[in-house]
Amino acid sequence: MHGALILGDGTVMEGSGFGRPAETYGELVFNTGMVGYTETLTDPSYGGQILTLTYPLVGNYGVPDPSERDSDGIPSHFESDRIHARGLVVHELSSTASHWNLSMTLDEWMYNEGIPGISGIDTRALTRRLRDGGVMMAALAVSKDPIDVPGVSESLACAKTYGTEQLAGAASAGTGSFGSGPKCIVVIDAGAKNAILRNIVSMGYKAVRVPWNASIQEVLSHDPKGVIISNGPGDPQMCPETIQTARALIERNIPTLGICLGAQIMGLAGGASTYKLKYGHRGQNKPCLDVSEGRVYVTSQNHGYCIDPDSLDGSAFEPWFTNTDDHTIEGIKHRNGRSMAVQFHPEASPGPYDCRFIFRRLRSLMEEGSTAKK
Numbered sequence: 001m002h003g004a005l006i007l008g009d010g011t012v013m014e015g016s017g018f019g020r021p022a023e024t025y026g027e028l029v030f031n032t033g034m035v036g037y038t039e040t041l042t043d044p045s046y047g048g049q050i051l052t053l054t055y056p057l058v059g060n061y062g063v064p065d066p067s068e069r070d071s072d073g074i075p076s077h078f079e080s081d082r083i084h085a086r087g088l089v090v091h092e093l094s095s096t097a098s099h100w101n102l103s104m105t106l107d108e109w110m111y112n113e114g115i116p117g118i119s120g121i122d123t124r125a126l127t128r129r130l131r132d133g134g135v136m137m138a139a140l141a142v143s144k145d146p147i148d149v150p151g152v153s154e155s156l157a158c159a160k161t162y163g164t165e166q167l168a169g170a171a172s173a174g175t176g177s178f179g180s181g182p183k184c185i186v187v188i189d190a191g192a193k194n195a196i197l198r199n200i201v202s203m204g205y206k207a208v209r210v211p212w213n214a215s216i217q218e219v220l221s222h223d224p225k226g227v228i229i230s231n232g233p234g235d236p237q238m239c240p241e242t243i244q245t246a247r248a249l250i251e252r253n254i255p256t257l258g259i260c261l262g263a264q265i266m267g268l269a270g271g272a273s274t275y276k277l278k279y280g281h282r283g284q285n286k287p288c289l290d291v292s293e294g295r296v297y298v299t300s301q302n303h304g305y306c307i308d309p310d311s312l313d314g315s316a317f318e319p320w321f322t323n324t325d326d327h328t329i330e331g332i333k334h335r336n337g338r339s340m341a342v343q344f345h346p347e348a349s350p351g352p353y354d355c356r357f358i359f360r361r362l363r364s365l366m367e368e369g370s371t372a373k374k
């Protein structure tokens with residue numbers, strides 16, 4: 001099949017199409033992870049984006065069975081119930097996928113999900129372009145017929161830009177309850193990954209999922225011991241309802257953990273501000289320093305926005321983690337110790353499990369009250 005990737009700066013890259021023939025538009029971002037395309041593509045935080053992978057060979061272990069669920073009813077291998085990225089750009093698509101739990105190839109899965117992909121692209125050269133020019137809107141066209149590049153470029157110029165779309169609402173899976181623990185943690189779902197639910201259940205708590213725009217009354221109606229504000233796509237400033245609920249949780253001293261988009265929302269609720277990074281952090285080996293303990297963790301990340309460090313002065317929060325590559329803020333904690341937020345992904349999936357202790361910090365806060373300050 002024909003495939004063309006057309007960037008907002010006028011660059012055109014032609015390759016072979018795979019997945020579903022379609023034309024799609026989104027913010028083009030790159031991820032440096034070497035594995036984990038199943039989890040990455042189903043991560044709702046990629047809503048509104050076309051994803052390119054720097055690792056050169058993709059698809060060689062296929063895709064597991066989407067219907068497999070664990071005993072708590074949470075999908076075993078997928079981070080949500082569908083692919084959220086709008087398109088996929090790879091260098092080489094493996095033609096010989098093989099794995100013990102493979103149920104289909106990446107090409108078949110993307111076809112079934114209606115998502116176009118392109119291979120034969122020098123994704124490392126493309127990544128250098130994004131690092132120099134910053135993330136930009138792009139079009140991906142896949143067709144059995146030759147691509148009308150000028151026509152697609154024209155449509156790209158009219159496409160809605162990433163930052164102006166309300167993406168969290170579309171990514172939010174709505175209400176649900178998982179696990180059977182006697183006490184519950186409410187997850188405000190702005191596009192929550194299933195790994196967040198798995199971590200809650202594995203701590204012996206019930207996970208109660210509420211929509212991204214749930215009011216404080218709706219959250220409190222579940223009598224939660226704590227609350228997690230989830231990851232999700234888009235600009236955090238497009239989520240005023242979630243920011244309002246976060247502010248109410250902070251005011252009530254309810255143990256709360258924000259993750260990625262949730263961290264940015266917590267920051268905004270506490271009086272800090274956010275800004276857009278030039279090309280974001282997306283990968284599985286991003287080093288983060290715990291500024292109070294002087295310890296560095298290897299973290300999984302996927303974000304394009306960040307909390308402004310200068311705006312933390314005079315806000316309810318202080319810095320907790322910084323990124324040792326570019327010194328941006330990667331975590332904040334409330335000055336009263338009752339709420340905290342991390343920009344990276346303690347739930348991993350994909351990525352290292354080194355930061356699962358963040359969930360245990362929330363548990364300490366819920367179970368020991370204000371003694372668990374860190």
Ligand SMILES: NC(=O)CC[C@H](N)C(=O)O
Nearest residue numbers: 231232234260261304305
């Ligand atoms: N993974 C996330 O939650 C992403 C948060 C936000 N959409 C960003 O890009 O910064």
